[in-house]
Amino acid sequence: MVEHHLLAKDITRIYDDGDGNRVHALDHFNLEIDHGEIVSLVGPSGCGKSTFLRLVAGLDLPQDGRLAYNHQPINGPHYDRGFVFQDSNLFPWLSVYDNIAFGLKARGLYRKSREKVQELIELVGLQGFENLYPYQISGGMAGRTSLARTFIQEPGLILLDEPLSALDAFTRMAIQDEIIKIWERCKPIIVLVTHDIEEAVYLSDRVIVLSPRPGKVIGEFQITLPRPRNRTADDFVHIRREVMDTLHFI
Ligand SMILES: Nc1ncnc2c1ncn2[C@@H]1O[C@H](COP(=O)(O)OP(=O)(O)OP(=O)(O)O)[C@@H](O)[C@H]1O
Ligand SMILES: [Mg+2]
Numbered sequence: 423m424v425e426h427h428l429l430a431k432d433i434t435r436i437y438d439d440g441d442g443n444r445v446h447a448l449d450h451f452n453l454e455i456d457h458g459e460i461v462s463l464v465g466p467s468g469c470g471k472s473t474f475l476r477l478v479a480g481l482d483l484p485q486d487g488r489l490a491y492n493h494q495p496i497n498g499p500h501y502d503r504g505f506v507f508q509d510s511n512l513f514p515w516l517s518v519y520d521n522i523a524f525g526l527k528a529r530g531l532y533r534k535s536r537e538k539v540q541e542l543i544e545l546v547g548l549q550g551f552e553n554l555y556p557y558q559i560s561g562g563m564a565g566r567t568s569l570a571r572t573f574i575q576e577p578g579l580i581l582l583d584e585p586l587s588a589l590d591a592f593t594r595m596a597i598q599d600e601i602i603k604i605w606e607r608c609k610p611i612i613v614l615v616t617h618d619i620e621e622a623v624y625l626s627d628r629v630i631v632l633s634p635r636p637g638k639v640i641g642e643f644q645i646t647l648p649r650p651r652n653r654t655a656d657d658f659v660h661i662r663r664e665v666m667d668t669l670h671f672i
Contacts, residue, residue: 426578433487449636458609462622465632504572562593641668
């Protein structure tokens with residue numbers, strides 16, 4: 423089995439704001455993540471979180487620094503690095519089932535592993551809704567479909583950019599548990615960007631707090647609480663408060 427590994431060393435990404443000004447989204451940003459780790463990035467709006475995910479996905483390139491996945495430089499997208507966006511981005515002309523099966527079909531793996539589609543559908547609680555189209559389903563179902571569509575490829579690395587932020591609190595908590603369930607099957611690295619501190623503490627092995635742009639690591643919390651975690655337990659609330667306090671210093 424491949425031991426997955428992500429390394430970002432001195433990553434710099436500068437944008438042009440259109441008026442000739444340089445915007446330092448990331449300036450010598452460093453992060454290293456080991457196999458099976460769930461890491462959350464929290465920080466103020468505009469500090470470069472999505473920029474970082476796009477770079478890791480291979481959708482953009484840094485001007486400087488080294489970005490490597492499994493010790494190979496990242497220079498384009500790959501199905502072993504999955505991306506779940508905030509808006510589910512489902513294919514509107516495909517049913518829930520076909521959205522989830524899409525990647526397997528594209529790679530010619532569907533015939534061999536079609537039972538995986540049903541398995542994922544059940545894991546995220548979409549059974550009975552497989553034949554509906556994206557316009558017929560709720561935001562929560564769209565979020566679940568989007569997660570299943572990415573997880574079915576069994577990527578070694580999954581990038582989640584605020585995938586649950588448009589959902590109500592109950593749906594969010596249910597899907598957080600589903601994320602843990604599907605993560606436990608193959609233990610990919612997960613990099614989660616979220617503004618929800620409770621979500622970060624609930625899901626992560628490590629929470630990283632970033633400064634305003636250009637994003638730098640200003641706090642790092644290792645979370646060893648056993649799963650499933652209790653959101654109201656003293657030790658949970660304690661870590662949550664510590665993360666909050668770090669953010670308030672910003
Ligand atoms: N393609 C682009 N062209 C120009 N500027 C960009 C581009 N993408 C991002 N930026 C700028 O880079 C900075 C970081 O943006 P980014 O989207 O990474 O922030 P973020 O941390 O994800 O913020 P949010 O929490 O609001 O999603 C912002 O100032 C943004 O305006
Ligand atoms: Mg963003």
